[in-house]
Amino acid sequence: MGVKERKERDRQEMRETILQSAHQLFVDKGFDDVSIRNIAEAIEYSPATIYLYFKDKNEIFYALHGEAFKKFNEFMTDLATVKDPFKRLIKMGEKYMEFTFKFPKYYDIMFIMQAPMDCDKNSEDWKEGESAHCQLENLVKECQLHGYFKNKEYKTLSFLIWSTMHGMCSLALRDRLKIYEESERAKMIDKSFKMFKQILAEL
Amino acid sequence: MGVKERKERDRQEMRETILQSAHQLFVDKGFDDVSIRNIAEAIEYSPATIYLYFKDKNEIFYALHGEAFKKFNEFMTDLATVKDPFKRLIKMGEKYMEFTFKFPKYYDIMFIMQAPMDCDKNSEDWKEGESAHCQLENLVKECQLHGYFKNKEYKTLSFLIWSTMHGMCSLALRDRLKIYEESERAKMIDKSFKMFKQILAEL
DNA sequence: TTATTAAAATGAACACTGTTTATTATTTTT
DNA sequence: AAAAATAATAAACAGTGTTCATTTTAATAA
Numbered sequence: 001m002g003v004k005e006r007k008e009r010d011r012q013e014m015r016e017t018i019l020q021s022a023h024q025l026f027v028d029k030g031f032d033d034v035s036i037r038n039i040a041e042a043i044e045y046s047p048a049t050i051y052l053y054f055k056d057k058n059e060i061f062y063a064l065h066g067e068a069f070k071k072f073n074e075f076m077t078d079l080a081t082v083k084d085p086f087k088r089l090i091k092m093g094e095k096y097m098e099f100t101f102k103f104p105k106y107y108d109i110m111f112i113m114q115a116p117m118d119c120d121k122n123s124e125d126w127k128e129g130e131s132a133h134c135q136l137e138n139l140v141k142e143c144q145l146h147g148y149f150k151n152k153e154y155k156t157l158s159f160l161i162w163s164t165m166h167g168m169c170s171l172a173l174r175d176r177l178k179i180y181e182e183s184e185r186a187k188m189i190d191k192s193f194k195m196f197k198q199i200l201a202e203l
Numbered sequence: 204m205g206v207k208e209r210k211e212r213d214r215q216e217m218r219e220t221i222l223q224s225a226h227q228l229f230v231d232k233g234f235d236d237v238s239i240r241n242i243a244e245a246i247e248y249s250p251a252t253i254y255l256y257f258k259d260k261n262e263i264f265y266a267l268h269g270e271a272f273k274k275f276n277e278f279m280t281d282l283a284t285v286k287d288p289f290k291r292l293i294k295m296g297e298k299y300m301e302f303t304f305k306f307p308k309y310y311d312i313m314f315i316m317q318a319p320m321d322c323d324k325n326s327e328d329w330k331e332g333e334s335a336h337c338q339l340e341n342l343v344k345e346c347q348l349h350g351y352f353k354n355k356e357y358k359t360l361s362f363l364i365w366s367t368m369h370g371m372c373s374l375a376l377r378d379r380l381k382i383y384e385e386s387e388r389a390k391m392i393d394k395s396f397k398m399f400k401q402i403l404a405e406l
Numbered sequence: 407t408t409a410t411t412a413a414a415a416t417g418a419a420c421a422c423t424g425t426t427t428a429t430t431a432t433t434t435t436t
Numbered sequence: 437a438a439a440a441a442t443a444a445t446a447a448a449c450a451g452t453g454t455t456c457a458t459t460t461t462a463a464t465a466a
Contacts (some may be wrong), residue, residue, distance in 0.1 A: 007442085035423060037234045044446045048426080057424065111379055112315065133382050142266075156394045160367070163395065167370030168362075176314055178334050192366065199402065206463070210413085238452060250417045251455080260453065 015053050017043055022060050023067065027105050031061060031113060036105050061115050066125025068106040073132055087144040090197055092139065093165055097193065102171040112170055135164060149203055161200075168192055218256050220246055225263050226270065230308050234264060234316060262317050269328025272307040276335055278302050288345040293400055295342065296368055300396065301373040315373055339365060352406055364403070371395055 005174055023040040025034040036057060040047040054060050076095055082088040095169075100107045110129070137158045149157055168189055171177060177185045216389055224245040225285045226324055228237040239260060243250040257263050279298055285291040303310045312318075313332070352360055374380060380388045 036425085037423080047424090048446080049444055051425070052443070111374070112377060115376060130382055152398065153394070156391070156398050159371075159391055160395045160398055163370030163374060164363070164367045165370070166374060167368070170373060171314070171366060171369055171393030174315060174317060177334055188359070188362055191356070192363045195355065195359050195363055199406065203402065239454085240452080250453090251417080252415055254454070255414070 011053070018050060018053055019060070019063050023058070023064060026064055026109075028107050031064070031109060031115075053110070058115065061109070061113075062123070062125050065109050065115075065184070066123075066128055068103075068110045069125070069128035069132055071103070072099060072110065073105060073128055073135075076132070076135065085139060085146055086148050086201070089139050089143055089161075089200070092136070093161075094191065096165050097169060097189070100173065104173055107169065107173060111166055112173070133158075133162070148200075152203065164196060214256070221253060221256055222266050222270070226267060229267055229312075230306070231341065233308050234267070234312060234318075261318065264312070264316075265326070265328050268312050268318075269326075269331055271306075271313045272328070272331035272335055274309060275302060275313065276331055276338075279335070279338065280287070288342060288349055289351050289404070292342050292346055292364075292403070295339070296364075296375070296396065296400070299368050300372060300392070303376065307376055310376060314369055315376070336361075336365070355406065367399060 018039060018104055022034065022039050025042060036050050037047050039060075040050055054063075075098075076092065079088050079091055079095065082091050096161045137154060140149065140158045140161070144152075144154060172185070172189055177188060180188050211389050217323070221242060225237065228241055228245060237251055239253050240250050242263075243253055253263075257266075278301075279295065282291055282294055282298065285294050340357060343352065343357045343361045347355075347357060375388070380391060383391050
């Protein structure tokens, strides 16, 4: 009598359906510009039904947040092909930027959006995020084994690197480069990243 | 017959009143959590009246955006007391962080918030922002005159410095330091900034 | 001072938003 | 086939930014 099991499967399926629609709408328009009614319409259910599967809009946020990090980690997998750890670190930076500008709504939900971040640190969704950060820290550590970053605490340096990358990306994403001529904006990011690479190399 | 002049004065006064209330509410609750009706109630006028003085909520955003930068520049004035340009740059970083955590809603509106940034680059409000950035660039240039940052393009380096500071501050403000233990979070920023200073000094 | 004109303020509405609840429709169990 | 449990919904609530026809207030002209 696997009726309970089937019910649970149906439930998960419905959650998945909702999340898929939410996801699609979200990537196009961003979290704030997608309403529960939009999602409901897309899956051809009433708005109230959504609330049978998700506590509120924020719970959908968490799920998408988790998905975004999953996508991010997948995006980073081919780093493994680069043998030299320092080169891999640089490649990681390049891919970080690529991800940012290819999936701006993801980046937003991952690192910028104000959202009740008082979530369960033990949840599935959160692990993907921790994994991403762990990868950076391990890579910095590995660099140290190869003679880079001497007399630098790897945790602190990792955060500093992340901050720098995030700073550039988020300023660009949130249109704070208007101080520069339009033609220079993209170049600014490039040159800045180049200089950053150089600084890291000489560290 | 200075009636037209007085009318214009009244108009500006009303704009000021609205802005002051908006400002107060905004600093407490943040832009998104302040409604036109809130502002209207505070100044004891009907919501529709606001629209006689501001095109929409975004125009109020612009004004507050400008005010924030003004406040920021004022906050930075006492940098002048530091003679050595490099020390002044470091002090600037310290004050940048101090401003961020003292006036988080300001920082938000200045550097993080998604808002139609397709504004008039020639407006009053914008100039304060440009001035702030100009100060950084000039300071970096001055450092170069004193032997710092050799073979580095000052514009690019300025942006890189800004990015790093913004990265640290905005990640903290938007609660993205949950990967670290609660007790370590504040220290992380401190240590990270310390390392940044060291790197800059050796550049 | 009164009538006319111009300006300012508003109440009410529109089309949205997230969310809750009482009601109805569908399944499962007895 | 009847009763119980589950799922889905329509309708409502309280809120949002914004617009517009109407009314109130102030300035000008007769």
